Amino acid sequence: MKLVEDRVAVVTGAASGIGRTTAKTFADHGASVVVADVDADAGAETVAEIADDGGEATFVQTDVSDPDDAKAMIETAVDEFGGIDVLYNNAAIEGPVARLDEYENDAFEQVIEVNLKGVWYGMKYGIEAMLADGGGSIISASSIGGEVAVPQYSGYGAAKAAVSHLTKYAAIEYAEDGIRANAVAPGIVRTNMIERTIEEHPEMEAQFLETEPMPGLADPQEIANAVLFLGSDLSSRVTGTTLPVEGGYLAQ
Numbered sequence: 001m002k003l004v005e006d007r008v009a010v011v012t013g014a015a016s017g018i019g020r021t022t023a024k025t026f027a028d029h030g031a032s033v034v035v036a037d038v039d040a041d042a043g044a045e046t047v048a049e050i051a052d053d054g055g056e057a058t059f060v061q062t063d064v065s066d067p068d069d070a071k072a073m074i075e076t077a078v079d080e081f082g083g084i085d086v087l088y089n090n091a092a093i094e095g096p097v098a099r100l101d102e103y104e105n106d107a108f109e110q111v112i113e114v115n116l117k118g119v120w121y122g123m124k125y126g127i128e129a130m131l132a133d134g135g136g137s138i139i140s141a142s143s144i145g146g147e148v149a150v151p152q153y154s155g156y157g158a159a160k161a162a163v164s165h166l167t168k169y170a171a172i173e174y175a176e177d178g179i180r181a182n183a184v185a186p187g188i189v190r191t192n193m194i195e196r197t198i199e200e201h202p203e204m205e206a207q208f209l210e211t212e213p214m215p216g217l218a219d220p221q222e223i224a225n226a227v228l229f230l231g232s233d234l235s236s237r238v239t240g241t242t243l244p245v246e247g248g249y250l251a252q
């Protein structure tokens, strides 16, 4: 069964990891997908992979922390595919692994720019277009680090907690307009983000592997499936929530 047939989905950070897998999953389920990312080469690869599988997608180079880019990204969905039904605010950076006193000011600002302001701009322009088009579903990427403190990730965690809170505002303010807003909170997922951290801090691999009560690391597809649920009518009465996808980590 195709869950988002003839819908239009915009996925940020869709050149890698969870974003790429989600873009492909939405395309497999019948959506036309706007692949948005700063990385043009890898973004084009996502589009090519979708086309190879018989799906429809287009790439728009986007820095989500730039409001003009965020606006242009949404306009691409409207101009090329006739509107927007689903927005997945997925793009983020991990920032440094450092305790608060050693976390550089510039790094903190950059994490807030991309991980929080980027989501805010996506919501703002996405909602504007959805209001003109009968509603839609917005999903944003939070993290276990936004639910509980994960040592040495203060900037990242603070931004993710704010994303979950922002999600509640969007849900409440537009509940009567047919717009739902939810977040997903993954645990540890094997993507370039985690590989980069392991490369810089090899000692963290064992820690990552033991984080979730369920064995091993999550596969990006397991997060994409949750985003698909929240983006489809299967979740028609779900709004304002953050769905943990973390092998039971937050149940402890």
Ligand SMILES: NC(=O)c1ccc[n+]([C@@H]2O[C@H](COP(=O)([O-])OP(=O)(O)OC[C@H]3O[C@@H](n4cnc5c(N)ncnc54)[C@H](O)[C@@H]3O)[C@@H](O)[C@H]2O)c1
Pocket: 012, 013, 014, 015, 016, 017, 018, 019, 036, 037, 038, 039, 062, 063, 064, 065, 089, 090, 091, 092, 093, 114, 118, 141, 142, 143, 144, 185, 186, 187, 188, 189, 190, 191, 192, 193, 194
């Ligand atoms: N991997 C994990 O363990 C994990 C855990 C919890 C939450 N998350 C969240 O899931 C989301 C995806 O993470 P991932 O692991 O796939 O990461 P990733 O690093 O593999 O992919 C992130 C993508 O975002 C893009 N990006 C970065 N800055 C951008 C910007 N300013 N504008 C547009 N695109 C930008 C990158 O080019 C890249 O393609 C992120 O929000 C991340 O915080 C990941």
